Amino acid sequence: DADVTQTPRNRITKTGKRIMLECSQTKGHDRMYWYRQDPGLGLRLIYYSFDVKDINKGEISDGYSVSRQAQAKFSLSLESAIPNQTALYFCATRRTGDTGELFFGEGSRLTVL
Amino acid sequence: GIQVEQSPPDLILQEGANSTLRCNFSDSVNNLQWFHQNPWGQLINLFYIPSGTKQNGRLSATTVATERYSLLYISSSQTTDSGVYFCAVLFSGNTPLVFGKGTRLSVIA
Numbered sequence: 001d002a003d004v005t006q007t008p009r010n011r012i013t014k015t016g017k018r019i020m021l022e023c024s025q026t027k028g029h030d031r032m033y034w035y036r037q038d039p040g041l042g043l044r045l046i047y048y049s050f051d052v053k054d055i056n057k058g059e060i061s062d063g064y065s066v067s068r069q070a071q072a073k074f075s076l077s078l079e080s081a082i083p084n085q086t087a088l089y090f091c092a093t094r095r096t097g098d099t100g101e102l103f104f105g106e107g108s109r110l111t112v113l
Numbered sequence: 114g115i116q117v118e119q120s121p122p123d124l125i126l127q128e129g130a131n132s133t134l135r136c137n138f139s140d141s142v143n144n145l146q147w148f149h150q151n152p153w154g155q156l157i158n159l160f161y162i163p164s165g166t167k168q169n170g171r172l173s174a175t176t177v178a179t180e181r182y183s184l185l186y187i188s189s190s191q192t193t194d195s196g197v198y199f200c201a202v203l204f205s206g207n208t209p210l211v212f213g214k215g216t217r218l219s220v221i222a
Contacts (some may be wrong), residue, residue, distance in 0.1 A: 043199070063165065100144070102210055106154075
């Protein structure tokens with residue numbers, strides 16, 4: 001089983017629908033992140049959390065919200081999806097401190113029609 | 114501001130050729146990683162290398178922190194090496210890693 005698990009892996013939805021992407025990790029890491037990747041482009045940070053009570057906006061947080069339900073779970077919500085939120089979404093985790101690797105989930109491909 | 118620049122942006126290689134990908138960063142770093150995104154979109158950890166040299170099979174990486182760059186070497190390239198290679202840098206423990214824009218590698222048979 002993957003250490004960082006994202007669900008769903010693929011989702012097609014319609015404009016205006018609420019969508020939740022979930023991430024869970026078994027690595028025991030404190031820090032969790034949500035990234036967005038558009039076709040042919042790099043990774044952009046949406047939100048990140050250093051622990052259950054610490055949530056921070058990234059560079060493109062508008063239109064998104066997050067919830068850190070537990071140390072191991074970090075979910076991303078699109079309250080009212082729009083077509084330009086069609087993208088590949090990645091969850092990632094890292095342990096606290098200056099060192100330690102960032103580990104990604106397998107990605108969630110979202111299409112908003 | 115804080116910057117991570119990768120070069121070249123695109124690279125096409127014949128199978129069996131060698132290549133060097135570069136990552137320049139604008140400040141001292143605590144953490145540097147190389148990732149490979151395969152054609153199916155998965156992001157795979159290649160190296161965690163804030164300084165020094167590491168090797169894993171046909172791939173190796175070197176980071177010269179004092180000169181603010183890291184190099185990823187791919188030898189005897191194979192078609193399965195195709196994809197995008199990202200460099201990511203941690204400048205401070207309380208900030209997220211900063212990603213470069215990637216180098217897109219295409220290895221043709």
